[in-house]
Amino acid sequence: MTQKEENILIIGAGLCGSLLALRMAQRGYQVTVYESRPDLRTTDISAGRSINLALSDRGLKAMKMVGIADKVTPFCIPMYGRMIHDIEGNTFASNYSGRTGKYINSISRGGLNGLLLTEAEKYENVTIHFNKKCTGVDIENTIAKFKCYATKEKFEVHADIIFGADGAGSALRKSYYLEKKFLFSYSQNYLTHGYKELEIPAGKIGNHQISKDHLHIWPRGEYMLIALPNLDGSFTVTLFLSYDEGEYNFNNLTNIEKVTEFFKTQFPDALDLIPDIDHEFFNNPTGALGTVKCSPWCYKGKTLLIGDAAHAIVPFYGQGMNASFEDVVVFDEILEQHQGDWSATFKAYQKARKEDTDAIADLAIDNYFEMRDHVANPLFKEKRKLEMDLEKTFPDNYFSKYSMVTFDENIGYAKAMKIGRAQDKALLNLIADHEIDTSKDLKSIFDQVQQETSEILEED
């Protein structure tokens, strides 16, 4: 590793910031990271943020890049598909892919973030400061302002390059807006739904009480519940519900009788597994869900937004962290090509990445409707079955939209969206118009779907 002259300042030691710190350290830069929260390896700060997440191939590619994939695996629980729970308590499983060996991983946010911090700190050219909140950035002079939570002291840090990896509420992004040095486009769209986390504890012998091989979904149209397994036998359950619309919403579920009525009528089998619902429902925070899009991400060759700070998305495709990790992979490749020309690197990076991050933001919104509603719809189920059969029979030639987004780190999100949407439309048209004769051999169905998909792509 050759030592580089530039001092790099990273704001935020979350998933993206700690991975970026590790990678920049490997490249020989002097890296300083400031994080507003305490060190999660020594303090329990899980409340309020998703406790576990789905890590898939794009994220794993980043772990391979920094050489820690084998250290991540012990934190992972493979989930091979969705387990749908209907209102009567019946379940049906739906694989994520017709190809064998394809799964996403349930992983602890704290465990993964802690590992990344520890790996970054192994490099002597990395220093991480906790409890230091960035309050603004002088982007022209690359000076970041901080406040220390412990001492209340205010101080400034000068760096050659500043990265904003400070999540959806980014202080660097706010400074772009407030400093008005350039035309900065910005949009933030909240869903009318928020989320709240609950827990299915481990069984008496530390066992998982429902299948740990699946991501569980209780789709109910206007709202839904999902659950991902944890290594200790528990599941983290997330309720997605409107703040103020419909018969049941966060604003009117104000007492335990109403909450119990809601769960008893809508999620009876889940209720049986959540013994502490009264405490958890009223003590765990309700989080908002939104999409942030903005441009440009950089100011000259001085500052860059990365991860959620540049493109926060709703969690329904399980890709926010994966996309943020992929940011670091793409950035690293472009940095290599431009060899120290930061302005060219930042511009080329945004050019390479913006269309893809816009696409995953849109796909995540699509999946919001798919998960809470369509997964239980007979037409959707038939389409999904056909997709699985096609993937199984033509593993080298047929890739569903979900597979392209989740399991193919070599295709960009934008291309996956374009082809995947056309394929979905083709399949749904053919099924709805009864043009697919499922008694026919799969090869002729495959040809029919490819033909219809090409026609749709040509029309667009």
Ligand code: FAD
């Ligand atoms: P963050 O993780 O938000 O990290 C930002 C860091 O910056 C934090 O540590 C924060 O404390 C710090 N910070 C913030 N402001 C300041 C400041 N002013 N000064 C200093 N430090 C600051 N993604 C997936 O891929 N799969 C999933 O299954 C998935 N599930 C999700 C479920 C939910 C309910 C939610 C809300 C999100 C989910 N995501 C998922 C998305 C994922 O959490 C984010 O995309 C990911 O955390 C982005 O990483 P980041 O480092 O860019 O931002």
